Amino acid sequence: MKQLIQNFKTGDLYVDDVPVPSISQNTVLVENKFSLISAGTERGTVKVGKANLIGKARQRPDLVAQVLQNVKKEGLKATLNKVKTKLDSLKALGYSTSGVVRASMDSNGKFKPGDRVACAGQDYASHAEIVNIPQNLVAKIPDNVSFEDASYTTLGAIALQGVRQAETRLGDKVCVIGLGLLGQLTIQLLKANGCQIFGIDLSNDLVKLAQENGADNALNRADSNLKSTLSTFTDGHGFDSIIITAATPSNDPIELSAEITRKKGKVIVVGAVKMDIPRDPDFYRKELDLRMSCSYGPGRYDINYEENGNDYPYAYVRYTEQRNMETFLALLSSGKISIKHLTTHSFVISEALKAYDIILGKTEEPHIGILLEYPDSNKATSQITTIQKAQAKNYQVGFIGAGSFAQSYLIPNVKNLNTTLNTVVTSKGISGKSVAQKFNFLKASTNPDDVLTNKDIQTVFIATPHNSHAKYTINALNENKNVFVEKPLAMTINELNDVKHAYQNSTGKLMVGYNRRFSSLASKIKDEIKSSLEPKVVNIRVNAGFLEKEHWIQNPNVGGGRIIGEICHFVDLAQFFTGSKPVNVSAVSINSENAELTPNDNINITITFQNGSIANIMYLANGDKSLPKELIEVFCGGKVGRILDFRSGYLHSGNKIQKLKLSGKGHKEEVTNFIEVLNSKESELISFESLYLTTLTTFKIHDALTTGMPQTINL
Missing domain, CATH: 3.40.50.720 (NAD(P)-binding Rossmann-like Domain)
Known part of the structure; x- marks a missing residue:
């Protein structure tokens, strides 16, 4: 199938053939008919991709901070490799489409093949012939609404959520700052809600369009009569609410909003603007209510809602992302909202680059709503x-x-x-x-x-x-x-x-x-102690760090939790050092009333082995990142081996300390070992019995926590 792609490393845009996506649980496979280019958002996305490395870093300081933190944990070389991998990737564009259901695995049986639907979601509702969409980001299109109009649904839901945050009432006077596509939709929604609307923008063309679109008045931000006109419009009281739909690094929309809002009025931020909030004189003295509007509505950025398909109760969350989408489509169906005059261009998907030449300013043409059409999407079948x-x-x-x-x-x-x-x-x-x-x-x-x-x-x-x-x-x-x-x-x-x-x-x-058992440090320490017939004592402390409950690993049906998904590493490592089978395990975790914490993420585990060895695993999520993540100590026969974060190690023997100039967590060595086994070279796989016992032990750890009793481990 054809899809619009940006190479994030080079910034190049192109249309290419890619495999049709696979359908999965709680998703709907859709053949796109139209998709909408959100000019403001996608212009910014494309420009980030086209920027050099320094330019990318300047625009994403949050990611730079993550990189610096990773350097401390894994070293410069490993971090650089990760960054190169991330940069050298292909990026999907688009997040608002309409089409026909090809297949559905939604849990409610709501969508059937042939249904006409609107779709939302970055990395889901992309500019592609076929898309696979989470079930809560799909809404049925009324029979009298065209695919072209329905492709605006995501932007309509964003605008609608901004209006909901303003809590407008019949007759309210509302100012919309920023009259691009989102602003134009907001004006129509406010008009349908019985409000009096004033629009402000830097473009005379968009000001004129706003007036044609239902605004009672609109002016250019640079108009010398703006302040007096605003005062007359509100009878000198100021606006009941301001909805900012502009996208700009300037702080002017925030400052202007504070100045022209009435006492105890509301300022709603929908667009991406600078938010350097001036306390005096307006925000403080007027007791203004500043609110953020989160994209399409409740459910956005909630994995349980968007990815896992869990809806919010209708009685308690009246308007979710999906219900906002359905409302916008209903307004289109009733004629209270009209899209026709907002679409300025339409291109078939094979000519998508012409559309981006327009939004990037390479082709100077007035534009607002640009559609991509998929006339042959039903022919795309190859996976x-x-x-x-x-x-x-x-x-x-x-x-x-x-x-x-x-x-x-x-x-x-x-x-x-x-x-x-x-x-x-x-x-x-x-x-x-x-x-x-x-x-x-x-x-x-x-x-x-x-x-x-x-x-x-x-x-x-x-x-x-x-x-x-x-x-x-x-x-x-x-x-x-x-x-x-x-x-x-x-x-x-x-x-x-x-x-x-x-x-x-x-x-x-x-x-x-x-992988850890294959690391140079682990192998060296094992070699030093393997001749001893004494039982070993293995202490493993893992400063794993906090992981929110919404993370996929914490989902019992997807990741299985950190005991099964992560602690298994250290059960295997203990087997490696002791050279014996686990036979018994006990475990205890913290007990906390803090709803954000997962108690089992802070756990102490003791494993006894068949040869008399013991292992203590302390896995912690309540530590600090400045402490190294992993400390492993192996005691045996008057010797001690220590590994610090697999970046350095020490051998203590004969009252002397030997520093081990080795590093790495064994990823390369484990893969090499595996391939060499397949090539019949002198390498050794982990026995299936050991693999089985490691996984079984993690299940028994859960049982020990549940019962409060030690658990026996056997095949």
Whole structure:
């Protein structure tokens, strides 16, 4: 299918063929008919992409701060590799479309193939022939509303939420500052609500359009008569509310709003403007109410609502994102809102670059609403795209899942070995094509079967969300393929036993991504203590950091929580150092009334092993980032090995300290070991018994917390 793409590294814009996205639970697959270019927002997005590295940094200081923090945690080299991976990616544009449902997996059975729908969401409702949309970001189009008009729905919902925040009443006098597309829609909504409206903008053309669009009056910001006209319009009292729909780095909209609002009036910020709030004289002395309007409405940026498909109760949250979309469509249907005069241009998707020449100022044409049309979207069916012709190497490898972790730590290390990167599978076609081009895969796909049933692919790497690990591992083993799956191996005991059954009946080899045991530091310390027959004592302290409850890892149905999803790393590491099987585990977590905390994220675990060794794992989310993340200590036979964040290590023996000049968490070594095993070289996989026991132990940790009793671990 065709999709508009921006290369975020170079800034280049182009239309390219990418695989059709895959449908998933709680989503709706839609054939686009039209999509709306939001000129202000997308102009800014494209300009960020076209800026050089320094320009990008200036426009995103929040990301610069994250980079600096990552340097402290992982070092300069690892951080630079991450930054390069992020920059060298393809970006989808657009967030407001209309089309026809091709297939639906919405949990309510609300949408059926053939339904006419409007769609919303950045990275979802993109400028592409086919899009896959979360169910709460889809709304049915009334029969008398055209696809062209319905493609404005997302912008209409944003404008509507701004009006709702203003809590306007019949007869209120409202000023709209910024008369672009969002401002024009806001004027119509206010008019339908019985308000008296004054518009302000820097463009005479937009001022004129606002007057044609229903504004009672409108003036240019630079008009010398502006202040006196505003005073006359409000009878000297000031406006009941101001809605700022402008997009500017200037603080003028905020300052002007404060000056022209009545006492105890409201200032609503919808657009992206500077917000240096002057306390005196107006905000303080008038007791002004300053409010932010959050995009399409309640539900925005809430993973449980947008991605997991959980709606808010109708009685308690009357207008959500989806219900705002439905309301806007109803207003279009009733004729209270009209879009016809707002559309200035329309291009087929293959000519999309002409539209962006206009919004970027390369082609000087007056514009406001620009549509992209998809006349052949129903012909787009392929979920796989060929990138290059095959090469002859020992092993052909496929990847299912290729997020930032896989791109930083797995794919580059596999690529450097004697392998052919055959096919990469992602849920979105644009991300799959981005990864395929970046790392020289032969093909990109959105269908896992293109890897699982491909006879040329002997080895599968699985780096998807945790809840799909067991499923894809079982399917790959059933095809007798070798499998490298990121942790965890499974999320339930039934899944784990199903993996066990598949492994026992397969000729394929299995590895789980427990990289720490393969690190140079861990290997060195293991070599120093392996000759001792004494039991070992392993202390592991993990300053993991806080993770909000909305994070996907915390979702029990997706990530499984941090015990299953992360602590498994350290259970495996303890097995590695002790060289023995875990037989018993006890655990205790903090008890807090703070609703933001997840008590099980702050936990102390004690594991006893068959050979008499013990391991203490203290996993903490309530620490400080200035403290190194991981401290591992191994005591045995008068020796102590210490690892500090896998960036340095020490051996204590004979009253002397030896500094180990080694570093790294073992990602490269683990992948190399795995591929060497497949090439029958002298390397060793983690035994399946050990993999099984690690996952089983994480389940038993949960049982220990629930019962307050130690738990026995056995096969």
